[in-house]
Amino acid sequence: MITLKTKAEMDNLVAVGAKLGRVFDRLSQEIRPGRSTYEISHLAKKFLREEGCKPTFEGYDGFPGAVCASVNSTLIHGIPRKDILLKEGDILSIDMGNVDDSGMQGDACRTFAVGNVSAEAQELIRCSEECFFEAYKILKPGIHLHEISMAIQRVADKYGFSLVKEYGGHGLGREMHEDPFIYNYYDATLGLGPILREGMCLAIEPMVMLGKPEIDVLDDGWTVKSRDGKINAHYENDVIITSTGAIITSVDSNVRRHLSELENKK
Numbered sequence: 001m002i003t004l005k006t007k008a009e010m011d012n013l014v015a016v017g018a019k020l021g022r023v024f025d026r027l028s029q030e031i032r033p034g035r036s037t038y039e040i041s042h043l044a045k046k047f048l049r050e051e052g053c054k055p056t057f058e059g060y061d062g063f064p065g066a067v068c069a070s071v072n073s074t075l076i077h078g079i080p081r082k083d084i085l086l087k088e089g090d091i092l093s094i095d096m097g098n099v100d101d102s103g104m105q106g107d108a109c110r111t112f113a114v115g116n117v118s119a120e121a122q123e124l125i126r127c128s129e130e131c132f133f134e135a136y137k138i139l140k141p142g143i144h145l146h147e148i149s150m151a152i153q154r155v156a157d158k159y160g161f162s163l164v165k166e167y168g169g170h171g172l173g174r175e176m177h178e179d180p181f182i183y184n185y186y187d188a189t190l191g192l193g194p195i196l197r198e199g200m201c202l203a204i205e206p207m208v209m210l211g212k213p214e215i216d217v218l219d220d221g222w223t224v225k226s227r228d229g230k231i232n233a234h235y236e237n238d239v240i241i242t243s244t245g246a247i248i249t250s251v252d253s254n255v256r257r258h259l260s261e262l263e264n265k266k
C-alpha cells in the first residue's frame, strides 16, 4: 500500500532531506585519494549527528556500516572498510539514509569522482544524474509510476549504458523502504503501474552500468558488483508529489545545479 503523506509529514520530509543534502555537501569536500571508505563513512556519521540525525543504514538488516560506500565495479551496498583506500581516478558512490526527531527518513546517493577520472567515468556519472532528472521532469499527479522507469531506460539507451534489473527505487516516509517498488529499467511487460497522487514520497535511484547488467553478490552478503568488473554509477534523490509536479527533498549543491540548468532550459 502506498501511503500519502500529510502536510506536516511533507514538511518534515523536506527538513530531513535538507539535512541529508547539507551532509552530502560537506562530505563532497572530504573525498580524495588516500582516504579509506571507512574514514568517509565515519565522517558521514559525524556530519549526520551534527545535523541531529541518525544514520539509518547502520544495522539495517545487520548492515555493518553507517553508509554504503561503493567503489568502481561495486554497484551498491559496499561495506566501508579501512583497507579500501581511494585512488586517483576511482569513482565512489555514497548511499546514505537519515532520520531525525520527526521520525521521517531521507535516503540519497551521489557518485563522486576521486580526483581526475576518465571521460567514460564522467559520462557514466552524468548519465545516472540525467536518468533521475528526466524522471523528475515528468512527475505530477496522474502519471503512471512506470513512466519513471521509462524515463530512466530512455536516458540509459541514449548513452548506451546498462541498467540493473534486480534493484530499484521505493517509497519513503517513516520507513526507509515503503511501497511502491520503482523499476530502474523498463520493458513493456512491466505495464504502466499505479497512478501517482499528491502526497506520495518516492526515492528514485537509477543505477547505471558501463558494461553488461549482470551482477554478483559477494560472500559478505552485501557487496553487489558487476560481473564483468566494469564501473557503475548510482544517483538517488527523494521527491514528494505535489498538486502540480514534484519537489526534491534531498537538496544539496548538486541538485541545485541541476535545477538551475533545468530552469535555464525553459
Ligand code: MG
Pocket (backbone or CB within 6 Å): 107, 108, 169, 170, 203, 205, 236
Ligand atoms: Mg534507496
